[in-house]
Amino acid sequence: MKNKLIYTLILGIFVTSFSACTKDFEAINTNPNNPTEAPLPTLLAFALRDHASEFYNTWGDMNEPSTYTGHLAKHSYIDEARYNFRPNVVENMWTYTSRQLKNLDVAMTRAEAEGSTNMQAAALTVQSMIWMVATDRWRDLPFNDALQGDQGVISPTYTKQEDIYPVLLERLKVAATMFDVNGDNLGGGDLLFDNDIVKWEKFANSLRLRAAIRISDVDPTLARQHIEEIMGNPGTYPIMETNADNAFITWPGSAPYQEPWQLDEEARDDYSVADYMINTLKDLDDPRLPVYARPGSNGQFTGAPVGPKDEEIAGVDKSTYSRIGARFRSNPAGFSPFMRASEIKFILAEAAAKGFNVGVTAANAYNAGVTLSLQENGIQDAAISAYLSGAGAYDGLESIHLQKWISLFKNGQEAWAESRRTDVPVMTAATGSPYPGHNRPPFRYPYPTSETQLNQANSAEFVAEVEDNFWGKQMWWDTRTNVN
């Protein structure tokens, strides 16, 4: 009897202690640290800031695109300019790209559901720009299948660059027509244009011009169609006209949001302006020379060679190399140029030179482009006129390409794309390269190892087209021949 009582008691305690055992579980497992919803402007702000931080800094721009295109050279830690392979950099660029794309995708989807058309269009515009950056680095990549991991697409198939560009052109057209000056406000998240919806429209159309001109040698019909559609309907498709339209991220100027080139300068002095750029500016007696570069310790403007062998520069006094000009290098509240109005003028000049109907002659558009670039760099009108009537005068397609290349300073990825498309100015591979046998700077980025591992089945075919990490199959729009 006594035992029975004991057992009943024990059982009673068990039952009591478990009758309410999962009561608070849902409350306990509700995340108190992070929200399940965030305002859309905060997503747009993240994507814009992240793109500026990661693609206009030392790793995303100065070390590789800007040295590949001959804008910058490294005189210390020359590694990247010699194409020394840094797997982490490739991995990071891939990661940053995809997270910017995804957050913009989320912003777009949610904006559409909320009827926030301007937000949807802004996100689509910025996303299209970033897609272009991505395809210009890796050529073929997950596109049609991308950004759908949350729907179980964990092994996205690859889309070729040939099929990406036409889609981006269409998307930019859609975005441009969605903007509505009477529509929703982008909130504080508009780090580019401070809620000036017209400027967004211009930016979207100008990006479409950038994409169209890039493919103008491989698909002139499509390029012409888009360019002529825009230029034929200026009311519907306004474009960037003045430097006030420029798509610049302007940095607040205090830590951690200092302009990235300036932030680097605080602790390191690895970069000079490349001999390609200095020599070009000298040849043209270009007034931008003292803006782009500072004189070396000997008072002369001397460009540094890009990626030389150690023995080629043994004994050279590095202090004689021209460092980067203060406008680009030393202003913590400086800018990251996503797009400039001058670039648009050069696009129109090239289109006109190629016989597209853009309502302006190549020479006039060229002059407008050069003028905008020089104005942007604080050059006085008199000097501009002198330049345009002197060494800087219009001289056919090559002069357009050269001026565009000069004007793109601090936008290394665009300049690198133009170098590969136009071969102007002609550059050779760095002599200090560990990969002998190439006659041009890199054609592309390799795929990150995460992609070769995690998406092996889809990426293998494309990975195989990469040679020596940075060469191999040329971009679709890269029509150069006899280059390797």
Added chain:
Amino acid sequence: MVGVLLIGSAMAQDRRISGTVTAEEDGLGLPGVTVQVSGTSIGTQTDANGAFSLSVPSSAQSLDFSFIGFVKQTVTIGNRTTINVSLATDATQLGEVVVTALGVLREKRSLGYATQEVDGDALTRSNETNVVNSLSGKVSGVQITGASGAVGSSSRIVLRGNNSFGNNQPLFVIDGVPIDNSATSVGANGSTDYGSGIQELDPNNIESVNVLKGANAAALYGSRAANGVIMITTKSGKGENGLGITYSGGFSVENVAILPDYQNKYGQGKTGSEYWYKRSGSTLSYNDWATANSYRYVDGMGNGINDDVDESWGPRLDAGLLIPQFNSPLLADGTYEATPWISHPGNVDAFFQTGYTLDNNLAITSNSDKGNTRFSYTNQKQVGTIPNTDQKRNTLQLSSSQNVTDKLTVDALINYVNTSNDNLIGQGYNSYNPLNSLGSWFGRQVDVEDLKANAGKTLPTGAPYNWISLYHDNPFESVNDIFRQSRTKDRIFGYASASYKFNPWANVLLRVGNDWSYENRQERTSNRQIDMYLAGKNGDFIQREYFRNELNADLIVTGQGDLNEDFSLSYTAGANYRDNKLKYTMIYAEDLVVPGIYNISNVNGNPQAGNSLDHIRSNSLFGQASFGFRSQLYLDVTARNDWSSTLPADNWSYFYPSASLSWIFTETLDLSNSPLNYGKLRGSWAKVGNATSAYQTLSTYLAFSPAFGGVPQFRLDPKLPPLNLKPESVTSSEIGLELAGFNNRLRFDATYYDKVTTNQIMEISLSKFTGASSLLINAGEIQNKGVELHLGGTLIDRGDDAFRWDIDANWARNKNQVNKLYTDPTTGQELANYPITSAWGVNISAVPGEEFGVIRGYAYDRNEDGAIVVNANGIPKMVAQQELGNITPDWVGGLTNTLSYKNVTLSFLIDARKGGDFYSVSDMFGAYTGVMGFTAEGDIRENGLIVGQDVLKDFTVVKEDGTPNDIRTSANEFFKGVSYAGGGTEFSIIDGSYIKLRNINITYNLPNSITSRYSWLKGAGVSLFANNVAMLYTHKSNKAGLDPETGFGVGNDGLGVEQYQIPSNRSIGLKLNVAF
């Protein structure tokens, strides 16, 4: 078995024999002794006073008396009706009682799974402050990685291989109560290692450690025991009645044991070797050419010749050259005098100092019939081999067990630990790890003693005194002043319990255990750090606070007894409530206004802050029953159900059972006349369920702070939430054989296990263009099969006061295979690879069909014949993502020899690992920067080299056209090309095999003849020890001379990657024990 039983009961009985069984040692009656008619199943057990009475058939010749822990006796009956027997203790302790799950004491013979016990004394003999390290080599199937010589750093312990893509650490349990062993992630590239929770347990308080290796052993602990359990029993006041005082003191000195092999032929600079001098065709002298082209110091910032180059491809050392250097006298014109360019071979070694460990413990015990109490105080102080690193720890422990009545016992344990570190070293590829510079980005000619003498001073340029004024800090100033990672932690853990024994069948225990800690860390950088100095910043700091609490409440009912003459039963039934919280707050100042004031009010700009809370709760019900048959056959079954708050409501309840069988066949088969004294076969099967961490079920947005000029930023968490999270499960089966023979002088224990982890809750990395970086899933299947062998032998035993030689060997081989990863339920797409960690182009991953930890990276390009192909420069070409090795060792083993003569005991432990590859960043950058010995071997820097002839000699090397390579290249181009410049990684994959003389120990205990003269002295002993004594073997691929035991932290991050490992220490010391 059943047949024997029936026949036994049916037999006629015609004679009654009675008697008493006593213990030889103390003459007291022994209850529970099995008395059996030899060769039959007829038998009984002695009562509480050791008395028995048994009816035997007339045919009976003799009686067998057997009891756990005593030598079995067979006595001829003859004509007697009274037989009194005195049993001798079995010296081999085969009948030992071990602590099993939930603190329940069990006879080891009754267990159907493998456990291995280590005596507390063995842990403290060598003054090791981390209990995990002291298990090294002592338990089979245990892999311990704790090679970092940094004070306070953690050690990773894995039982029976890596089971999980996430946590592989076993559960640590103290006196039946789980304690927190959390560690903050050190990350794949390393950071400061603040240690793991278990290190805070004072080894002086450990009575014994019992390692329950498989899931089988741990089924009752559930979720967290899937990787095995390490049960720790603390010392109590039990013993002789009255007061006891023991003192033990240990002192050891530590020195760096293994440093890589650096070259001393060439100093800082570029292309300065005689090869380049000859190639230049210069008419200058070598000295003039070298200062003009390769190296000359002006300001360490690039204004001289390569004085900002942190590589050692410069001019030849000790060749009579005179070169201006950072520590040369400054001339009136502001330049530096050219001074002898000479080597400083010990310059890395000179950075380290002699460290020491001081450990003092005083324990007071009191014991009476009513109960016992023990109080212990320990003071530990460690000073690291890296200057200005230290740890101070004070531990107070009070434990008491009181018998309030015959039936009611109350127990309590309280442990207070205070740990403080003025400074801990940063590890891995970080500027705050001085080995990052010293170990590769370095000028080999640098006189480190000069840096030491001038640390804190300023150069004429205004920069901190150092050999270079970019990128790096003076290593002495770095550790003493520039970087400081300090920490204080207070921790209180313990439990209180009351148990009431209603009767032998019902003992109710109510126990509440709590583990509380508060930790404060501050990580500072001063304005003298080179980047801060160059940027004109005043320093920064981050302060983190962790508040952890784990509460465990258990209600446990146990009982045991005989069901009838043949069957016994013991059972446990219980419930557990667990609540775990981690609160974290952080404040960060990116720049300061006034240097040296590390207070958030001194922030320049906006302070940054963060905080989080993680909260988990679980409830469990569990039961266990063990049926015994005649002390020779035992069947155990366990069952447990958990409810975890971390899973969705549909799946938060999960059940898992286990069963095991143990058969002492020497009892059944009566092998008393054979050399075999004891034999047991065991087998078991178990399943363990596991939940996950908090807040995994919903997708959230993460704030990206600070705001951009006032604009807030959020981004989607790149981790996708799971679709339908289920508990994970580990299914494990094992069989084992234990044998003892030749009067127990030979002891053998073998286990074979097969463990499969399925439905793992793991975070899988996704292809980034899925828009997510990872996804939490229930999938995967990892299988671990293995063999563990434990062999002990008394080779020589000449009696108590004479020579005795014991050996104890452990060997374990674990074969791991990743069977499956993940198939998406919606799209059917499969995941082919699970990355565990990655660094510098090397990826370590789990691949279906292969062993956990495949190393992939850039391999030398090989042609169809397997020959390495070089490019036009004569440097091997590379191909991406080739399999280069595996981090899982083939086997690990340890051998302990113990030799004793009278009161002196000498023991030494040799342990070994076969296989287990790793990727060495020290080797890779050491090649790139030309500091490693192998970069200046022979005359390769003087005459250049041909790949295949002078380097990579074991390979056939051809040019792209297939003809043998004859392209001469420079050493710098080759080593850079096969390392970081050319993206090569195969060069730095190292086979981690080693044989180490881990420990030598000599102990002398005062003989009784002396101690008996002083009534106040109960015993005294002294031991001399040396740890990490010698590396006896490493693989030839270990060309840099690294310690193959590498890694940091306790997680999977960084597995198989060596990155400027803080060298392990060799310690030599003395340990004194006195008992009053």
